[in-house]
Structure formats: structure tokens, C-alpha cells
Amino acid sequence: MAHHDHAHDDHAHDHEHHGPEKGIMRWIKTTNHKDLGTLYLFLAFTMFFIGGLMSLVIRAELFHPGLQFVDPEFFNQMTTMHALVMIFGGVMPAWVGLANWMVPMMIGCSDLALPRVNNWGFWILPFAFSMLIGTLFMEGGAPAGGWTMYPPLVLQTGNAFPFLIFAVHLMGISSITGAINVAVTILNMRAPGMSLLKMPLFVWTWLITAYLLIAVMPVLAGAVTMLLTDKYFLTSFFSGAGGGDPVMFQHIFWFFGHPEVYILILPAFGIVSTIIPTFARKQLFGYDSMVYAVASIAFLSFIVWAHHMFTVGMPLAGELFFMFATMLIAVPTGVKVFNWVATMWKGSMTFETPMLFALAFVFLFTIGGFSGLMLAITPVDFQYHDTYFVVAHFHYVLVPGAVFAILAGVYYWIPKWTGRMYNETWGKIHFWTSAVFINLTFFPQHFAGLAGMQRRVPDYAVQFVDWNVQSTVGAFGFFIVQFIFIINMLACCYGWFGRKQGLPDRVWDGAHGLEWTVPSPAPYHTFEEPPVISDNELTAVHDAVDALDHHKLS
């Protein structure tokens, strides 16, 4: 690095490294895990915003029966793009961003194992998403065949088609590099004393997520490449007329797709398992069983894929197998929920914003788990499948599930990242309004679906109007109140409203883990020397906490 010597002078105390470069080049060239974590999180929230706007187009059109605002074709483009942007642009980069920030700090190493790969992995994404979103302006419009991209319908996509495939490839490459990086870091760079079964659960869940990503992103890449050759190179992998099979695509897609939904949720389990013990001031109940539960869920996620396609006409034996395997997932999922509740039980709870989001996660994710269990019952899934009941199910696990966990994580660690405390009152207002609006958005969809409203339609029979009115009001409300969060967080980043730095290392009195042993804000480089780890720091509640308790109680 050409500037090394120069920077060296500015930081005489820093014998090896230097602080961040100034200006835009800092962000373009950075290989620092904290910078990249920040970039990933900014990208994720930008995508949540764009995907959110798309969902508002959808909800506005569905406010009342009849077509008021958009052509059905554009409506389908919105549902397709909304899903792709939210899943690949929102939730997944948010997880990678949190892993970037926290994994090295949690396992006591100085950076990820492959810092330049890390830079590349991030910078691919803005191009991928510009291209994907750019298809909205192409002849024939954006892809409109659903994020599941089933042929033959997806082959009717206009000029956007190759751009869709290319964008998916780029996202896949980014995810795979990120996953390899995290897995290598966790396996090789833990501080001495940090054995596998002492790692914080967020690290565990991310390690397993990384393996899922490495296993299934190439499968998706294969599937979309076959779509590409079917469209342009006269192959017929998925066309019956040429000896291929359109259902094969669905099998391949969901072999990727089901592990993918766990990729979206496992890190959330890790975050919730971190936050609840902190604010209950009590060690996580059943640490080992949590690890085994996550591992079993990951394993099972590879053998349940066809529950997304019970209606394609599988043989009876296949339907029975996938029904039983899917029902099995409820067992380890139940164990996790029971462990969280047992952690709260007889704790000494306080309800700061991260805890509120974590508790809401446990309630609402469980509701999503219940509807998941209902969907697993094949003969009844025939009725639920492709209705708003399914939309309600996966939004319960994705929004008050994954997204609430992301919000909880950001609230929890932002004081560590920026050295400034967020405004607790506005945090609580954000939480309560979000919780009310999200249930108003998605709970009625269960009823609409059961009563017969199919998904992915721009218009509906008049008897569903009440559910849809509620849903639309909820969606607009939820979108608007997220600005409370954005301002609250940016205020921490930039020190708006006179917010001062000067927090203790251990921002939350009940928190444990190595990240709380470094200053707040965390210096640009942490743990250049591996820390000496006491078991007390990793799992037990600090002796200091009791003293603090007394102090606050009296």
C-alpha cells in the first residue's frame, strides 16, 4: 500500500497498522471488517427501503378490489422484484454485515481471514442490484415470474431475462465468498481458549449458515444457468417438448430454496440467544442443546424441499416422506423456543429496545412456526398452498422473525459500534408501533388465505376486502415508522442531536462476550493480540453484575 508510510506517521502509537483512509476511497478500497460490515448494513437498509416501496405499490393496488393503479403485468414485476430485493438484497447482506462486524470481535481475532475477498464480495452487490433494478426500465419490464422463477413462465420474460440470471449469479458469488470467509475465520482464527462449544451462539449459527450457503448457492447457480441455456441455446432441460421436465426445475430450486429460508433465519436465532440472556441477566438455558438444535434444523432443511411443491403431483410415497420430514423440523424448533423461555424464567428482566424486539421475535416467530406446522400436513397444504395463508406464514418468519432480529441486533450493538447510545424512548416507540403494524399487516392474511384468496394476484373477489384493507393500512404504517429507527441510528453514527460518546466498554450491564471487553466505540482494529479468555467472560453472568444490580435497585 503506497500510503502506508504516510499514514504510519499519523499514528505513531500504532506500530503495525493505520486508521481508515480519508474520503470515498476509504470505502471503496477498505478491507477492514468493520468498514465492510458498515457498508453491508447500509446496502441492506437501502434495499429494505426499495423493496419496501415495492411492497407499498402491491399493497396500494390491493387496498380495494378492482384495478386502480397498475397494470397486472407491472404488479407481477413488483411482487417478483420485492421478493428478490428483500431476500438477496436486504436480509442476506444484513446478516453478512452483522457477521463482518461481530464475528471477529466475538472470537477474538483481528479481521476476517480473507480481507480482500471480503471487499470484492461486497462491491459485487451494488452492481448486481443496479442491474436487477435497472430491468424495470427495459423493454418488456422487469422479471414478473415470481422470485421462484419457475419455467416455462420465466422464459416469457423480456429483455430483462439475461440480466436477471446474471444478477442472481453475482449475488451467489458474493454470498459464497462471504460464507467461505466467515467459515474459515471461525474455524482457524479463534483466540486460544475459545473451543467450539464455547463460541457465542451468533458465531455458531453463522458457521452453520455459512455451510448452508456454500452447499446451496451453487445449486441455484446451476438452476438459473439451465434456464439461460433453455432460453438462448436450444437446450430443453425444463421443457417437456424437448424431453426435459419443468418440475425438475422446482426440485432443484427448492433444494436450494429450503436451506435458503434457514439461511435467512439461523443468524436470527443466534442474535436472540445473545440478547435474551443479557437482559434477563441469566445464562442461556441449554447452550449445548441450542447448538444441536440448530445443526439438526440445518440438516433437516436438506430433506424437506418438496413440501413447497406438494401439488405438483408427486407419488404418494414422496408426499408422505416430505410430510413426515417437514413435521420433524418442529421438534428442534420447539426446543429452541422452550430454551429461550427457560432463559427468561426466573431471570431479572429489563426491557430495553433490543430485548423488546427479541421477545417479539419469540412470540411472532413461533406463530410463523405454527402456521409452518399446519402447512406441513400435506392433505391440508393442498388447500393452503399458494394462498395468502402461505404469504402470512413466511412473512411471520421473515419480518417479525428475521427482520426483527436484525433490528434487535443493530440496537444492541450500535452503542459498541458508534460509542453513542440510541434514544431509548424513540426506540420503544419504534418497537411498539412496528409490532402493532406488522401484526395488522400479516395476521389478517391468514384469514384471507383460508377463505380462498390466492397469492400473487393484483385483484380479488369482493368478499376479501376487509382483510386487505387492514393489511394495507398496516403495511403503510409499518413502512413509515421505520424512519424513526433510521434517524435514531444515523444520529448515533453522526452524533446528531448532541449525542456524545463516552459509554463504558460493557454497555449493557448483563452482557457478556469479548466484544464487551473492548472500548466503545470499538477501535478500527481490535484483538491484534489474541485476548486471554476466561470462561466467565463467555458464558457466565459477571460477578460485577450483581454489584451493579444492588446499586440500581437501592
Added chain:
Amino acid sequence: MKMGRLARIAAGTSLALAAFAVQAYTETSGGYNLPTGVTDLSKEVHGLHMLIFWICVAIGAVVFGVMTYSIIHHRRSKGHKPADFHESTTVEILWTSAPFIILIGMAIPAAGTLIKMEDTRNSDMTVKVTGYQWKWEYEYLGEDVKFFSTLSAESNKARQLGSGIDPNTVPNYLVDVDNPLVLPVGKKVRFLVTANDVIHAWWVPEIAVKKDAIPGYINETWAKINTPGTYRGVCAELCGRDHGFMPIVVKALPEAEYKEWLAKQKGGDAAAAPAAAALPATVVAAAPAVTATDAAPAAAPVEVAAAPAAAAPAAPAAAKDLSKDELIKKGESVYTANCSACHQATGKGLPPNFPSLVGSKIVKGAAIEHIKQTLNGKGMMPPFKHLSDLDIAAVLTYQRNSWGNSSGVVQPAAVAAAR
């Protein structure tokens, strides 16, 4: 212990409350829950649905009850001190095995129902259902009866963007069709489900049938309807722009009335078509290959006697020439029912998939090419052989003289000659 009893009381109370609330919801209206339906199996499915639902409510009441209790009582502001237990193998084993056993209890009846649903043997009759972008075709195998079923004209008009028509004023908005599928009650009807272009799914909630319609595949399913009535469904798999606009209507009739209806269809009399829309139920003489797979009992092909052998539908009308205005007027309604979904009411289509007809080469060029493409289809455009010569002549004349096009008249005779 006091704490344990309180927890149980809290759990019990929340269970009762939840049960009450949900009971009130599910019993007061058909618009909140799965319909019970009108087949034995749909009732079983509904039973399974309610069973798994109550299991979830019960588990939820316990878990949420304990959690809520803990949130209320085990808080620092009440001076509660944290306990320091953090594992128990006994408890873990207990709450791993208890759900497992509950799930087995659920899996057994579910498997039983599933096995029955997949048993398509010994059917009394077979209907082949074909999905198209965006309509359904029903073919009564062995009966030589086959027709298309599309969104009713009234709904179709009201659902256009900015139509200005209040959907509340349209009866059965979006769930009404021109020609419903007519079935007898008390008979085991086997459905063969397939598609012509992309994947669709044929779903009628009240008979608990949902099956994907996949090009190149023929899926099987069945229903035996107990009660006469009209049952409405929709296409349940995203199939393109008008996925939301290809409903299904099943009209279940007592057997005698069904027989009467069927006989009329075979009469080939367009006037006796089930509904008053533009698309008459047509008699097609050539039996498709698939028929051979099914030994449909009762009606022998001999009964087709009434139909003029191998004659193109509406042949008599084809003989005489019509005026340009007559053709355009008729053509407009044929266009709305058959072409506008893709090529749009404006004729501008949705390029690049659905080309514009304004100034198009084919529309401006020789009539014969225009006729051939309409009869045989091309690429994503389905064939329209099933339309009468008159309908095709009319719609082509309409296309050739609308939106600034002006390329002459096509007469039914020309269409007949091109077949």
C-alpha cells in the same frame, strides 16, 4: 409450589381465552376459515385443519402463557433476582419427546386422508382440465364434449385498469365464468389436469382439490361431490399477467339433470350452450389420443349421431358473406374474449412477448397468413382452431380495420378453405 400453580392458572386462562376468541371467529362466518366443503374428503381435510390448529393453539397457550407470566413477574423492576440454573438434561429430553409424540398423533390421520386423496381408481367418469393463458378447457373424455371456460364478460369489463365500474356491483366479481364445468353429484369424477403453455393450478376449495396443471404432464386427482350447487375456485399458480383472472366454476347437478345437460352439449347446438357468452361450447369430432387411457362407461361414441360428422363448427353460417360492419361488430366481442388479454384492448400488445397488432406485418399482409397463424398459433400464441369460421373471420376483419389498420375484410369461406 406457589409459582408453579400460578403458571398453570395463567396458562389455563390464556388457553380458554384463545379458544373462545378463535371459536367465535371460526363459527360465525364462512369468510374466515377453510370451507367445510361438499365432499367426504373436503370434510376430512377440514377436520385435520381444525385439529392441527387446536394443537397449535394449545401449545401456544402454554408457551406464551409461561412467557407472559415470566415477563410480568421476573423483572428487575419488581426486584426479582436472577436464578442461576442453565441446563437440565431431563427437561431437554422431555420437551424433545413430548412434541415428537404429539406429531406422531397428527401424522397418522393426515397420512390416512392423503392416501385416500391419491386413490384415483374406480372413477365413474373423467374430465380433462387444460390450463391456458388465461382460461380453462374442459373435455369430457369419451363424451366428445369439450369447451373453454373464461372469465365472465361482466367481470372482465369491470376488472380493466380504471374501468370506473365498482366491483361491488358486479355479481360474483372475478369468480364467474361464461361456461361452468358441469358435474353430476354422487359420482367419482376423475380429473386429468394439464396445461398448454405455462404452469397453472386448478383449485376448487369446496371439493378440496388443488392440482398443478403442467405442460407435458398429466396429473390425476378426483372428487365425489355430495351436494348439488355452484362451487367457485381460482387458478392458484402464478401463470403470467392475467393469473388472477382465470376463475373456475363447478356446477354440480343431480344426475338426471346432468345427463340432460350432457345430451344437449352433444347436440352440437350452439344455442344450447351453458351460458350466454360469445364462446359457444363446441362439439369436436376427432377424439384425442388421451381418451384411450380411460374406460369411461355409460355413453358410447355412437350417441354423437346428432353431430354432423367431421364438419367444422358453424359450417352453415360460413357459406354466406357478411358485410364489413357486421364482421367488425361481431369481431370486437370475439377479440375481447380471446385476444385482448395478450394483445390488449388497444391492439398495442405487451411487447416483446405479446406483439402489437397496430401496423403489424401479419395484420397488414396477406389474409392467408393472418388466418393460418390464428388457426395454428405460433410460439406462445395458442391455436384458435376451436373458434368457428365466422368468429375467426370476424375477429380478423376487426383486427384489420381497427387502431388505424385498414387491410380489408376476411370472409368465413376463406377461413374454411384455410383449415
